[in-house]
Amino acid sequence: PEESFLAMTEKRIYLDFNASTPLAPEVVEAMRPLLTEHFGNPSTHHWAGAPAKAAVERARAQVAALLGCDPDEIVFTSSGSESNNHALKGVFLANRDRGDHIVTSAVEHPAILRPLRFLETLGAKVTVLPVDGHGRVDPEDVRKALTPRTILVSIMHANNEVGTVQPIAEIAAIARAAGVLMHTDAAQSVGKIPTHVNELGVDLLSVAGHKLYAPKGVGALFIRRGTRIEPFVHGAGHEQGRRAGTENVLLDAGLGAACEVAGRWIGMPPVRELRDRFETRLKELFGEKLTVNGAGAERLPNTANLNFVGQVGAEVLARLPGVAASTGSACHAGSVELSPVLAAMGVPAQEGMGAVRFSLGRTTTWEELEDVLSMLGAASSPTRAAASAGAPVSSRREHWEKVYGEKSEHELTWHQANPSTSLQLIANAGAGPATRIVDIGGGASRLVDALLVRGFQHVAVLDIAEGALDKAQRRLGSRASAVAWVAGDVTSWEPDAPFDVWHDRAVFHFMTCAEEREAYRTAMRKALRVGGQAIIGTFAAGGPDRCSGLPVVRYEAETLAAELGLGFQLLESLREDHVTPTGKVQRFQFCRFVRT
Secondary structure, X not given: OHHHHHHHOOOOEEOEOOOOOXXXXXXXXXXXXXXXXXXXXXXXXXXXXXXXXXXXXXXXXXXXHHHOOOHHHEEEEOOHHHHHHHHHHHHHHHOOOOOOEEEEEOOOOHHHHHHHHHHXXXXXXXXXXXXXXXXXXXXXXXXXHOOOOEEEEEOOOEOOOOOEEOOHHHHHHHHHHOOOEEEEEOOOOEOOEOOOHHHHOOOEEEEEHHHOOOOOOOEEEEEOOOOOOOOOOOOOOHHHHOOOOOOOHHHHHHHHHHHHHXXXXXXXHHHHHHHHHHHHXXXXXXXXXXXXOOOOOOXXXXXXXXXXXXXXXXXXXXXXXXXXXXXXXEEEOOEEEEOHHHHHOOOOHHHHOOEEEEEOOOOOOHHHXXXXXXXXXXXXXXXXXXXXXXXXHHHHHHHHHHHHHHOOHHHOOOOOOOOHHHHHHHHHOOOOOXXXXXXXOHHHOOHHHHHHHOOOOEEEEEEOOHHHHHHHHHHHHHHHHHEEEXXXXXXXXXXXXXXXXXXXXXXXXXXXXHHHHXXXXXXXXXXXXXXXXXXXXXXXXOOOXXXXXXXXXXXXXXXXXXXXXXXXXXXXXXXEEEEOOOOOEEEEEEEEEEEO
């Protein structure tokens, strides 16, 4: 559901570059010839294999140049996770005669911590070091943790969540002085900050292609010449006998090109400037209600991990339609659980449960960040925040009660004196006087009036605001007794009997949270018989992005159909340009579905 939600928004803003990056144009060009030419096996010694071999070795040299090492110290892998697994398991298996102890930190990626848990089943002893409030490992803690049996220290270069950069050079010097190998997971740092292996002093370094504008499915592992390490995949002598399997020429070439381009982006000054400006504006907007994780420590130039104090990160994101970012907490059965990284940093739950990570990239613009700031500012007022995604039903009810209490029917922007489009679609559904029909959010609608005039005998109106229902009943007078009035929230409604037609002119587009949309679909499936028809109206692409001070999701027919998913087949769609009392035009999209 969340993917389809992102696909249907008219304007998308990508701020999740720490999760994955698009392919750089130079990467696409480097890979293009390998899709149609140079198909030979790079391990062969004839004309077909030679170009493929050349492409792989060129890529190896490009990766080595970025890391400041020799090409024969680079092993291509399938991912950053494989690189980490190779480093950990390979060193452990090759050095069991020397020891069995490995040192790591509490903020490592699962691609480090889970392999180490596995190695413990094989006899490894693992020490997990704490971090300070910035997420930083104290090098002295590393020194104290070393024993005569220590064979490896593995500390990430930069944290994927908060961006904190670890003092790898200092830690590596301590390890080297003790005769211990040093590995760093540099998946997040390669291409953003300097990662020359000799300056860092590491023996092994992991690279993940899709974090630096290369394809998914490719990575690399730097293995310093002379390092004792067991091959990760046994077989033929590929990758100098360190990883068997025919080379993935296409993806290797993509990674090589990405590393060459990345060399021009080290430090990312324009991105850092955007990140800092974005954080400054957010601090001005939220004051003490916003804190920055990792502030005060050296951080990746593109990463802003922010705590919206007293809120839930997932709910903050739900109020940002079309924005791709990540949260630092997870919701389970009504409770909020901090990520292991934030928990290890000692971030208070009241702060960390509102964590959101915005990670910028080469293509991020200030205009995009301004749009995000505008959405966050609009959602930060008490009324709007309470009534938006994830807020308690009582808060949403209070919002709408306030709206209907302060405005007359004719002052409401969505008021319709003649619901002609709805009536046309109801007629197209084959509905007649005996049809059981429910109007969702219909308290302020004139549809019920029109249906009664046409002789419909089984009409129900559901609205979250009792004030809206009261106004409708007073307007209808004695005719109100012919209607079943239901005061409640559609996402928790349990109808007594199924209906033939479900009509909703403008409720669903307020569901900006995936959980609310799923609850709406569940209620609709319960309320509508198989073969029954649903008519749903929303703002269309090109329509407003807010209504009554709240954000809405704009749909086209195809994206609404995708959101409803299996069980609902699109029959037709109509556009309607609704003119508000102030003369503004609101573009609506109406769709008629049959429940299958």
